[in-house]
Amino acid sequence: MRFMGIFGKKRDRVGTSAELDLPVADEAVEQALKNFRQSVLAWSEAEFGRTRAAEKTVRQRSWRLAAGWALSVALVAGSVSGGVYDHHRQAEMARAAAAARAVQQQRATAERLAREDDQDLLAKVDSDVSKEVPSAMEPLAQLMAEDDIR
Amino acid sequence: MAGAAADELAAVKLETATQEFSNIVTTHRPQIFRFLLASTRDVDLAETLTQECFLKAHRNWSSFRGESSAMTWLMRIAINLQKDHWRNRRMQFWRHTRTNAVDLDEASDWLPSGERTAEQRILAKEQVSQVWRAVKGLSERQRTVFMLRYVEEQELGEIARATGLSEGTVKAHLSRAVGRVRAELGGKR
Numbered sequence A: 001m002r003f004m005g006i007f008g009k010k011r012d013r014v015g016t017s018a019e020l021d022l023p024v025a026d027e028a029v030e031q032a033l034k035n036f037r038q039s040v041l042a043w044s045e046a047e048f049g050r051t052r053a054a055e056k057t058v059r060q061r062s063w064r065l066a067a068g069w070a071l072s073v074a075l076v077a078g079s080v081s082g083g084v085y086d087h088h089r090q091a092e093m094a095r096a097a098a099a100a101r102a103v104q105q106q107r108a109t110a111e112r113l114a115r116e117d118d119q120d121l122l123a124k125v126d127s128d129v130s131k132e133v134p135s136a137m138e139p140l141a142q143l144m145a146e147d148d149i150r
Numbered sequence B: 001m002a003g004a005a006a007d008e009l010a011a012v013k014l015e016t017a018t019q020e021f022s023n024i025v026t027t028h029r030p031q032i033f034r035f036l037l038a039s040t041r042d043v044d045l046a047e048t049l050t051q052e053c054f055l056k057a058h059r060n061w062s063s064f065r066g067e068s069s070a071m072t073w074l075m076r077i078a079i080n081l082q083k084d085h086w087r088n089r090r091m092q093f094w095r096h097t098r099t100n101a102v103d104l105d106e107a108s109d110w111l112p113s114g115e116r117t118a119e120q121r122i123l124a125k126e127q128v129s130q131v132w133r134a135v136k137g138l139s140e141r142q143r144t145v146f147m148l149r150y151v152e153e154q155e156l157g158e159i160a161r162a163t164g165l166s167e168g169t170v171k172a173h174l175s176r177a178v179g180r181v182r183a184e185l186g187g188k189r
Helices: A027-051 A054-131 A135-149 B002-040 B043-059 B070-087 B089-097 B104-108 B118-136 B140-150 B156-163 B167-185
Strands: none
Touching (some): B002 B043, B002 B070, B043 B070, B140 B156
16 A cells, blocks of 8 residues: 555554444445545655655745845835935925026016116106207296296 | 763663664654644644654653553643643634645545545545544544544554543544544434
């Protein structure tokens, strides 16, 4: 039989119920119990032989564990450096945006000042122009000026 | 002079005991492993408990008086370890998960090839599967007694000594276990 190795030393037969003075089990039960025993013996013998090679499995597991750790560390380092880089980039962008806003404000101020200068100049020209009246109207202008003084 | 002789004698005794224990391990380890595997359906757990069993036996080897056979003594240790394992609250996690225990169908796949026809093999596999189902429904004590009788083929007296039960109780447990198997196979309990 297949399992006659280290497991085959005992008798290869389950004692009948009658021999044991147990409640009588029918033939089908006896046969099922016999098959069950043979199955357990075959399984046990296969696993018992396999467990002796456990060292290799453990070593493979430890390699896998080490690889897993290395990968995890790399992932964490990548995530952290990515986060730092992203933060740095955002700060740079914010600085550039602030500088652009400042330049824009300066430009707007300069434009406003230039516009105000132009308006003042135009107003001055207008007033100068309005003061210079044709000679035909000079007497009337003098009268108006005297009225203003009074 | 006398001291040296005593030392030599002690060394010889120790060597003899070590050799004896080594033989015990070689002879009985497969059986203990098989019993634990059948009881737990978990290869890793069976291997661990087998190691623990022999470690415990080695520590207590000097106190073994040979009142029972070494196998009975080892089996008693194995049964207690198994009991402790399931009852230990620190092992609660294992009790809930039991991820390593193979399912009943997988356990039933193991059959010696022998000289059977395909039909006989299918029938045998079905029977084995039914017995596993019946075993699953047994109490811890019934299962232990059942395995000792129908897998390890121990006599009632040996089972009684290994489990610490009376022969009558062992017989009662066996009777219930066989009744369950019969019921699972389709007969009357």
